[in-house]
Amino acid sequence: MLVGTERLRTMVLTCSLVEYVGHRVASEDIQLFWQHCFLTAALSERLARAIAFLQPEEAYLAGLLHDIGALPLLMITSAEAKESENIVTFGWGESLELEREHFGTDHCEVGNWIGVSWNFPPHLLEAMVKHHSPREATQDPQLAGVVAAADQFCVRRGIVLGVALPELTEPTGNQDRAILQACLPQLNADEARKLAEMLETDFLHLIQLMEFGASGLFGGGIPKNPFREYEG
Ligand SMILES: [Fe+2]
Numbered sequence: 001m002l003v004g005t006e007r008l009r010t011m012v013l014t015c016s017l018v019e020y021v022g023h024r025v026a027s028e029d030i031q032l033f034w035q036h037c038f039l040t041a042a043l044s045e046r047l048a049r050a051i052a053f054l055q056p057e058e059a060y061l062a063g064l065l066h067d068i069g070a071l072p073l074l075m076i077t078s079a080e081a082k083e084s085e086n087i088v089t090f091g092w093g094e095s096l097e098l099e100r101e102h103f104g105t106d107h108c109e110v111g112n113w114i115g116v117s118w119n120f121p122p123h124l125l126e127a128m129v130k131h132h133s134p135r136e137a138t139q140d141p142q143l144a145g146v147v148a149a150a151d152q153f154c155v156r157r158g159i160v161l162g163v164a165l166p167e168l169t170e171p172t173g174n175q176d177r178a179i180l181q182a183c184l185p186q187l188n189a190d191e192a193r194k195l196a197e198m199l200e201t202d203f204l205h206l207i208q209l210m211e212f213g214a215s216g217l218f219g220g221g222i223p224k225n226p227f228r229e230y231e232g
């Protein structure tokens with residue numbers, strides 16, 4: 001369990017990394033990175049409370065940090081883009097396969113390196129490393145599952161890392177329900193359906209809040225309707 005000083009230490013280390021990376025990565029990439037992380041964190045906490053997970057604040061923290069391993073990769077692509085005019089800024093939409101092809105590693109593995117070197121507690125480290133494969137979690141499968149479900153929820157709505165956005169189809173309750181049950185196998189179909197509806201409502205609310213504060217915090221970077229970006 002994270003106690004106050006450990007959590008504070010985690011956030012200080014994260015802020016240091018973010019400040020360091022912030023000077024080396026295009027501002028729009030960093031904005032999208034934080035939009036994704038804040039939304040994943042907020043939905044992780046909401047989901048954790050809804051399923052009576054005992055540590056909803058830890059779910060928030062794990063959601064906030066789950067993609068921290070992507071920051072060094074963003075730095076590399078930014079440096080590549082500066083060095084060569086021919087290089088198209090690499091956008092990978094959290095695809096581990098594309099990352100391994102391009103970097104020889106992926107953001108989960110890099111997240112593990114960061115978490116180990118910063119001495120993150122095992123369950124937080126696991127949630128970061130296993131958020132694309134939560135069924136492999138052994139320390140705290142619920143924490144990994146909550147973060148994975150919230151992450152997928154954002155990715156499917158176009159709030160995702162990288163510049164090249166994934167092909168989207170309009171998310172449906174059935175797909176969201178299937179993701180929730182895949183990440184949190186203890187849920188039955190009816191529970192998963194209700195949680196999917198709750199997350200959809202919260203997501204739309206949070207997007208509106210972010211949009212409201214976007215001029216100051218995110219530079220207006222969040223589309224009103226994320227799906228409009230991919231139409232036609
Ligand atoms: Fe990820």
Ligand SMILES: [Fe+2]
Nearest residue numbers: 066067094151
């Ligand atoms: Fe993510």
